Amino acid sequence: MTPLAVSLDVFGSLDFWIGVGLLAATYGIFTLGLQLNVGFTGVINFGQAGFMAIGAYTMAILVVEAEISFWLALGASILVAMAAGLIIGLPSLRLRADYFAIVTIAFAEIIRYTAVNARELTGGSQGIGGFDGAFLDLSDLMLEGLDSFGLGDQFLLPLLIVAVAVFGLLTVGMYFLQRSPWGRVLRAIREDEDAARALGKNAFAYKLQSISIAAALGAVAGWFLALNLAFISPTQFDPLFTFLGFAVLILGGLANYFGVILGAIILWTLLEGLRLMDLPLDASQTAALRYVLVGLVLIGLMAFRPQGMLGKRQEMVLGD
């Protein structure tokens, strides 16, 4: 191979697209919650990775330590994440949006450090695995079916199918929720909380609901992250991932759930493509280059299409 050749072979492989699809679906679900908070309620949530961690760890710990059924553990993890949303929101949602944002990032870090240090429960930085037996049974069943299409050896394909289906359902669900009278109140709060209160809306209660639903979406994203790797450890819940969620949000456009799908696919194609492309660089250079490129894409977007791909420019301009 010549030193300067760049191979694009990676984009031709099914493995690559299954990987990208899984990450896009996982972080897409994650970002649906951010869209609800930031795009539709005007609440800045920098702690989504914390809710994701709560979802993933609750599920894993309940299955591995408490030996509860995997499916029950999924439901329980949602409830725990929603409760965490309420606990964070109750004392701090009355703060101005920017102060609340700081509280959420601190919360997410508390969760991550707890995961590092509560070794008995979480395995510390070694992480925790062995929670996905029940899912693998389902996965094997699906692989048998897929075998007739010649896809029986695509080990992660069943998870991708489930993740994409869940992502799609949740996106449509959130879309309809937003078009309801409930969603209308949220948008009014985003525009002007006092105006909403003067019209008889309990803004605080709506913001609490918004944050707990986002927490639930974060928890669902946590399941898929955990199942994808068959293993979870604290580094997967670094604040960086919340900001990747924001990158998806900005790429796709604020206040549009379908923008989240588009943004997630573009971001993860870029990130994974650059990681796996055969570049004439060493690994650390490639790793750095990925984020340089994401930054460039965001800068370009801000310059030429600040409302994102599916956002409405008028709403953005009138918003303030």
Add this chain to the structure above:
Amino acid sequence: MTEQAVPGEPDRAPEPAGDVDGEAILAVRDVAKHFGGIHAVDGASFEVRRGSITALIGPNGAGKTTLFNIVTGFQRGDRGEVIYDGASIFRRPPHVIARRRMVRTFQITKALAAMPVIDNMTLAAPDQPGEKLTGLIFRAPAARRREKEVHERAHELLDVFGLREKADDYAGTLSGGQRKLLELARALMVEPRLVLLDEPMAGVNPSLGRKLLDHMHTLRDRDGVTFLFIEHDMDVVMAHSDEVIVMAQGATIASGPPEEVRNDRAVIDAYLGASVA
């Protein structure tokens, strides 16, 4: 769940009889509010007669807007009492007060700019079960029915206020005067018994202002809505109000019919800057 507007938040029992005569829809008694050493409102007391158009006037800094904020729950008063429709609303949160059909507008118009005009209107309607997640799931047909009613009512009101063609535009694209009209129309979606307007005429061109005042009279005469409004334009105050309440330095210093208040010594002093004892 009942059909009531405020589930779980029952109205308080009426105050003992004699506190308010049946004529007054709103009674403010010795309300005070200070910010550090500044006494923004300091012993304000007045009543607003049911079905009246009452003006609240006073020099800049008299505490009119702060008093509005206390009455509507946006600020907590330090002491005093506010009786509305027979029950205390003092220190209750704004949304609870609004659900009892007292609605306010703001000095700086709060149009929900990035929402269409029609959504501004339908948002304000009370008793929409679809505004609750549980209602959305368990009372979906009722929510749809209500939504239809609300849209009809919103379009009627937009017709009245000459905003029909703007229904699908973003509220942020309206002119300043149109926003004031929208804010009043939106307040009426709440089906209010008492409307508090904070400087409704400020920044509105005379012909739109005229329209706004006409609407106020129509709503009072036809639907019995009571209005309390802060206004600086004395011609408007004298020509359009039944009662005038005058504030200076945080206290109410006079009240009565416009002609009477106009000749009140204390009022003249307050406006001309003579010392008020």
